Amino acid sequence: MSNLIITGGSRLCGIIEVPGAKNSVLPVLAATLLNKGTSILENCPELDDVTTMLEILGALGCSIRRKGSRIEVDASKLAASSIPEELAKKMRSSIIILGSLLARCGEVLVSYPGGCEIGLRPIDMHLKALMQMGAQIDGISDGMLRCRAEKLTGCEILLDYPSVGATENIMLAASLAEGETIIQNAAKEPEIDDLQAFLRKMGVKVSGAGTGVIRIQGIHEIKTEPVHRIIPDRIVAGTYLAATAATGGSLVITGVEYDHVGSVLYCLKRCGCRIRNYSGNVIALESSGKLSALDLVRTSPYPGFPTDMQPQLVALLSKCKGTSVVVETVFENRFRYTEQLMKLGADISIQGRAAIIRGTDRLKAAQLEARDLRGGAALVIGALSAEGTSSISGVGYIDRGYERMEKVLSSIGADIKRVET
Ligand code: UD1
Numbered sequence: 001m002s003n004l005i006i007t008g009g010s011r012l013c014g015i016i017e018v019p020g021a022k023n024s025v026l027p028v029l030a031a032t033l034l035n036k037g038t039s040i041l042e043n044c045p046e047l048d049d050v051t052t053m054l055e056i057l058g059a060l061g062c063s064i065r066r067k068g069s070r071i072e073v074d075a076s077k078l079a080a081s082s083i084p085e086e087l088a089k090k091m092r093s094s095i096i097i098l099g100s101l102l103a104r105c106g107e108v109l110v111s112y113p114g115g116c117e118i119g120l121r122p123i124d125m126h127l128k129a130l131m132q133m134g135a136q137i138d139g140i141s142d143g144m145l146r147c148r149a150e151k152l153t154g155c156e157i158l159l160d161y162p163s164v165g166a167t168e169n170i171m172l173a174a175s176l177a178e179g180e181t182i183i184q185n186a187a188k189e190p191e192i193d194d195l196q197a198f199l200r201k202m203g204v205k206v207s208g209a210g211t212g213v214i215r216i217q218g219i220h221e222i223k224t225e226p227v228h229r230i231i232p233d234r235i236v237a238g239t240y241l242a243a244t245a246a247t248g249g250s251l252v253i254t255g256v257e258y259d260h261v262g263s264v265l266y267c268l269k270r271c272g273c274r275i276r277n278y279s280g281n282v283i284a285l286e287s288s289g290k291l292s293a294l295d296l297v298r299t300s301p302y303p304g305f306p307t308d309m310q311p312q313l314v315a316l317l318s319k320c321k322g323t324s325v326v327v328e329t330v331f332e333n334r335f336r337y338t339e340q341l342m343k344l345g346a347d348i349s350i351q352g353r354a355a356i357i358r359g360t361d362r363l364k365a366a367q368l369e370a371r372d373l374r375g376g377a378a379l380v381i382g383a384l385s386a387e388g389t390s391s392i393s394g395v396g397y398i399d400r401g402y403e404r405m406e407k408v409l410s411s412i413g414a415d416i417k418r419v420e421t
Helices: 022-032 048-059 085-090 092-105 124-132 164-175 190-201 234-247 258-271 307-317 338-343 373-384 395-399 405-411
Strands: 002-007 013-017 038-042 063-067 070-074 107-111 136-140 144-148 156-158 180-184 205-207 213-217 227-229 250-254 274-278 282-286 323-327 347-351 354-358 367-369 389-393 415-420
Touching: 002 373, 002 395, 013 405, 022 038, 022 048, 022 070, 022 092, 022 164, 022 190, 048 063, 048 070, 048 085, 048 092, 085 092, 085 107, 092 107, 092 124, 092 144, 092 164, 124 136, 124 144, 124 164, 164 180, 164 190, 164 205, 164 213, 190 205, 190 213, 190 227, 234 250, 234 258, 234 282, 234 307, 234 373, 234 405, 258 274, 258 282, 258 307, 307 323, 307 338, 307 354, 307 373, 338 347, 338 367, 338 373, 367 373, 373 389, 373 395, 373 405, 389 395, 405 415
Parallel strands: 013 250, 038 227, 156 180, 367 389
Antiparallel strands: 002 389, 002 415, 038 070, 063 070, 107 144, 136 144, 180 213, 205 213, 250 282, 274 282, 323 354, 347 354
């Protein structure tokens, strides 16, 4: 176990290259299960969740080679169709494997997934869609599910909400189903587009990612050698931009997709940051440190303001002059980290799904505890812009989504170190 020790007050300044997206590599890794050949993925982030996913694939019989950001998965010899419980519980994204594995093996045994403590996170939409495609799902003891399908058949599915995970699971199951599947009200996140790009490289006829209606024409068998580069992580990019804004610094981010961070840049500009975009994938931010509040920001599915950036934005707004209101519409329990930010002196009150933030120009160091991934990132931003030396425990949560955060932040001038406890 480790803690981050952060002495606030340094202006962040420098250049950062954004790694591949966690939320993209996980479903793409799940998609490699559909392939009886070897899939090669580049630009994969080196994160604990990726390691957990590879352990799951390994336990299912895949052979894996990982060197730096390159991963090769040979899923020609699947030997098992049950996802080890201790691994499934570690990571909610393990449920993404359900669609692929069911399509490939016809039977899956899985426990209800784990993940961050940010809400109930049910999987009813995933299960309902798979049942529409012909799967039979039985709950067996202790939160275990058994899914069986002699054959999956394409059909039209209307999602009640544009769930990212449910959209991905259906795309995966539909790739080996008989006939066409049409997903109405599909999620439009860039990670869905990336999954579509990978499935196409494996020969699946899929179209519509990003539009809300996705069509997948299933194929009988996939045996290819796709090479795919994972898209940049828009949330990591947004997090470092918000940290720089809060400390009054200037940052150049490379390898980022400008459009993917559009709503985040919009808010940062409205706070008073100067943003420039060079050639589509380089963004420069300058902040005077004297920023203003945002009257109202609501999180919503892409291209709205991402829920995964909500805590980092609230941390920034804690230092912005005036009163801001941030409404969380995606997850019902995503303000727990605000108690910790308040230890730094942030003035935040929660009313139902809204956080009301009264900006202060002085935050003071404190002992903090991260309890979820993005909430943890918000604490880092708070500590970077507070006077004095703070310590943050629960760093394991932060490591799930950020590669060596302390090294990246040190490289742009932060006073931050990791100590083993
Ligand atoms: C993904 C992201 C996560 C991000 C979220 C929303 C990954 C690995 N994780 O999570 O970082 O915060 O999208 O952008 O990509 N819901 C149901 N029933 C379901 C499925 C979802 O009620 O069957 C609800 C959830 O509780 C939540 C909302 O739908 O309130 C959105 O969830 P969803 O889009 O599915 O998020 P994830 O795929 O879990």
